[in-house]
Amino acid sequence: MPNSFSQLRSWFKTPEPPETKALVLHNQHMYAATGLAVNLSLGLTHVQQLADSRLQEYLGKGSFQMPDPQLYDDGSPLFVALSHWGLSPSEYLTLMIALAPALQPNFYDLLIQKHLSKAGEFPEFGGVKNANTRTTLPTGDTVLFLLNGTDLTGRLTTWQQILSHDSRLIKQQIILLEDPKDGEPATSGRITVSKEYVEMFLLGREWQPRFSSEFPAQPITTLLDWDNLIVSKNNLQELRIIQDWLDHEQTIKTDPALSRMIKPGYRALFYGPPGTGKTLTAALVGKRHKRPVYRVDLSQMVSKYIGETSKIASNLFDIAENRNWILFFDEADSLFGKRTSVTSSNDRYANQDVSYLLQRVEDYNGLIILASNYKHNIDNAFMRRFQSVIHFSMPDAQERLTLWQQTKPEVVKIADDISFEELAQKFELSGASILNVMYISTIRGLADEQKITRAMLIDEIRKELAKENKTI
Template sequence: MPYTLLKQFLKESLPQGKQSYISFEGTFSEVIDVPVSHEEGVILLMATVPHILPGFYDDIIKEVFPEGGNIPQLGGIRLESHRGFYPTGETVLYILAKDDIEKRLMLQNMFMPGHWFYKKNILYLSDVREGEPQMSGRLQLSQEVLHKIFYGEEVLPRFSSTFPAKEVFTAMDWDDLVLNQNSLKQIQNIALWNKHKDRLMNDWKMGRKIAPGYRALFYGPPGTGKTLTACLLGKELGKSVFRIDLSAVVSKYIGETEKNLEKIFVQAESKEWILLFDEADALFGKRIQARSSNDRYANQEVSYLLQRIESFNGLVILTSNFKNNIDDAFLRRFNNVVAFYKPGFEERLSLWQKNLPDNVKLEENVSLELLAKSYDITGAQILSVITYACLQALGNNSNCLLNEDILAGIELEYLKEEKHFKKV
């Protein structure tokens, strides 16, 4: 068992000057899907142990150092909830390098952004107070990696204050989306980029000249299909779409907004997720003239986002009701700006036809052409109206949608927007 081997390895490594020859290559290679070196295998096992054997390190320390005493070179900390010894980066340095400065520097490099530990969001060191050695941070594995190590299956991150993003998806298909041809063509360019990005960036050497990822802005009135289009793209490309909850991201504490977002970006890069910033005006709005410290911090957040999105190697989609609300510096960096207009007569008629359930019928005096011509509503509103009419029919034990119920549903949609409704 890996833990038995690790216990023997640590016992042989703890006394000064001894060297263990137990190998850990391959222990995690299949789980992580990356070739794992001896040192990397030891580090991963050391980080895993406290989650399943809380007294593991204390038992070893008592056996090797029965008289106890302070061992500063061993590092380690004790947490409020976890009462056992918790290894830190300093523990790794002592176990694997002792006083070998060159090897210590090599090991420290494993906790830098260039290493696959970081790139794949596998393992990192916890934050330390300003001025303290970075390696005094404790070893931390993401919960998703721990679950895969223990149970061999992938799990998605749980929505929380530290990961303010949720996966969104749709059961609809492209046939259910009604857009004008120009917008559809622009959306197809996104799929084209995803298909050929590796050849474009590497074989054709465009990676030296352009930013690595793809940035798209979808703008237009609510209910015109912006979020649905993002979900359909994810479905077609075989990628998860994660919608950022802006209310959970934005923090009153300086630097916390950037910190929360960075966790999402790192995870998304390692998993090739599509990031969706719905109603992005709150974070990506125009920068203002700094008249106070709050203004400066707001501008700082916008600047961070500008740089981070440009360096993100995947697909980022922003949605907004108004194009002019987005900061000009962002607009210049979008690969694609797609307009979502309110549907015209032809589009509305198609939406009425596509959204009607197959197993219902319409009252004889219902004219979809008249409804499409008379009422200027969006696709989301049409779907809401049909849902309302269907519920009324079900409540009457009928499968026939009545004209009066459809008109009542339209009136409700008009009331939401405080618009005058006129029955035709």
């Protein structure tokens, strides 16, 4: 038997997947023979064969024989992932052990009932009860037992190679092994497949985390293009460096000299007044490189409970790690600002949270963008860790003219008394303010069935300036 999935086509002997036949599991539950279900059904069969053989050996009813997994080369997400990862048979079986309850919730209960006619506990098998359905869920102990039985050497090898934090399945967060309660065995925690891969294998789509108090981030996108971004030439040059890093990051990471001396990832600071294009630029960088951009809501990340902020940050970074996400921290100075002097225990814990966040940002292996209105608000200890620091200034008159022209609507006419050149010269507005003036004026024009007039624009400009306590 080959020792990795790099030899899939010679190992898996079944030539073609069935077109109409369904595979019947031991409990007579049938899965439709689609591109997703066929190999998943075979995966359950492999775990069943493994468990049957191990339990027969344990109960003195036969000798143990490791199953010989065979999967269809059908291009399904499971097959493609296994081909890419190059897992060993034991790693593959561990993955399917963890995935089984997602496919068939009572899988392990039926399995145990099949071999143990009398009801009772079976601690050697491991497992914990699902709080909602009371069905059995596998633990690390379940993996150790099914793969090795009572063989101590084999159990230690599996623990080190598959269930340790350094193993690829766990390090890449393909599977998750929960931390046990204090005093309990290290492998007694529940073992699961990460939500990302459950959704990929079962539904054939990419998992998108939902915004919540535990994941305070949302994807940001834009329909605009780089031609719509009005910034200085110097800024465009600085932004090009970030894009070049995204194009060549893998090459840089493998450089013998740089890979040993630099931290992974790239960190950039965007600073400047509101509405000058910081968020749009982050979205455009992601769009250009086909990478999701997640804006982190720092107000949701900060918790009044001691240690909770670090826990939320840990969950966010653990999910984002190795997924090619761009993390965008807007109004970053609210949390990454200068640390307070310690006058109470609360100050000490607050500074610890900031220190933890700074460390996770520094260790992140992708692109992180922090946005702030003011550069001097960012902690000095962190400034030297930025590869790029880019100032987004208020647009000058020529840039404002371009912004006025770009926002000119087509659904309503513009009155002849409007001169965008005059507006650009006279009123110092940000790009966001110009867009809002034109947006509200368009609504008014449509509602009143009239053209957008100069007076209408001046009225909306007055309102925009009033937001900043300014007057015309």
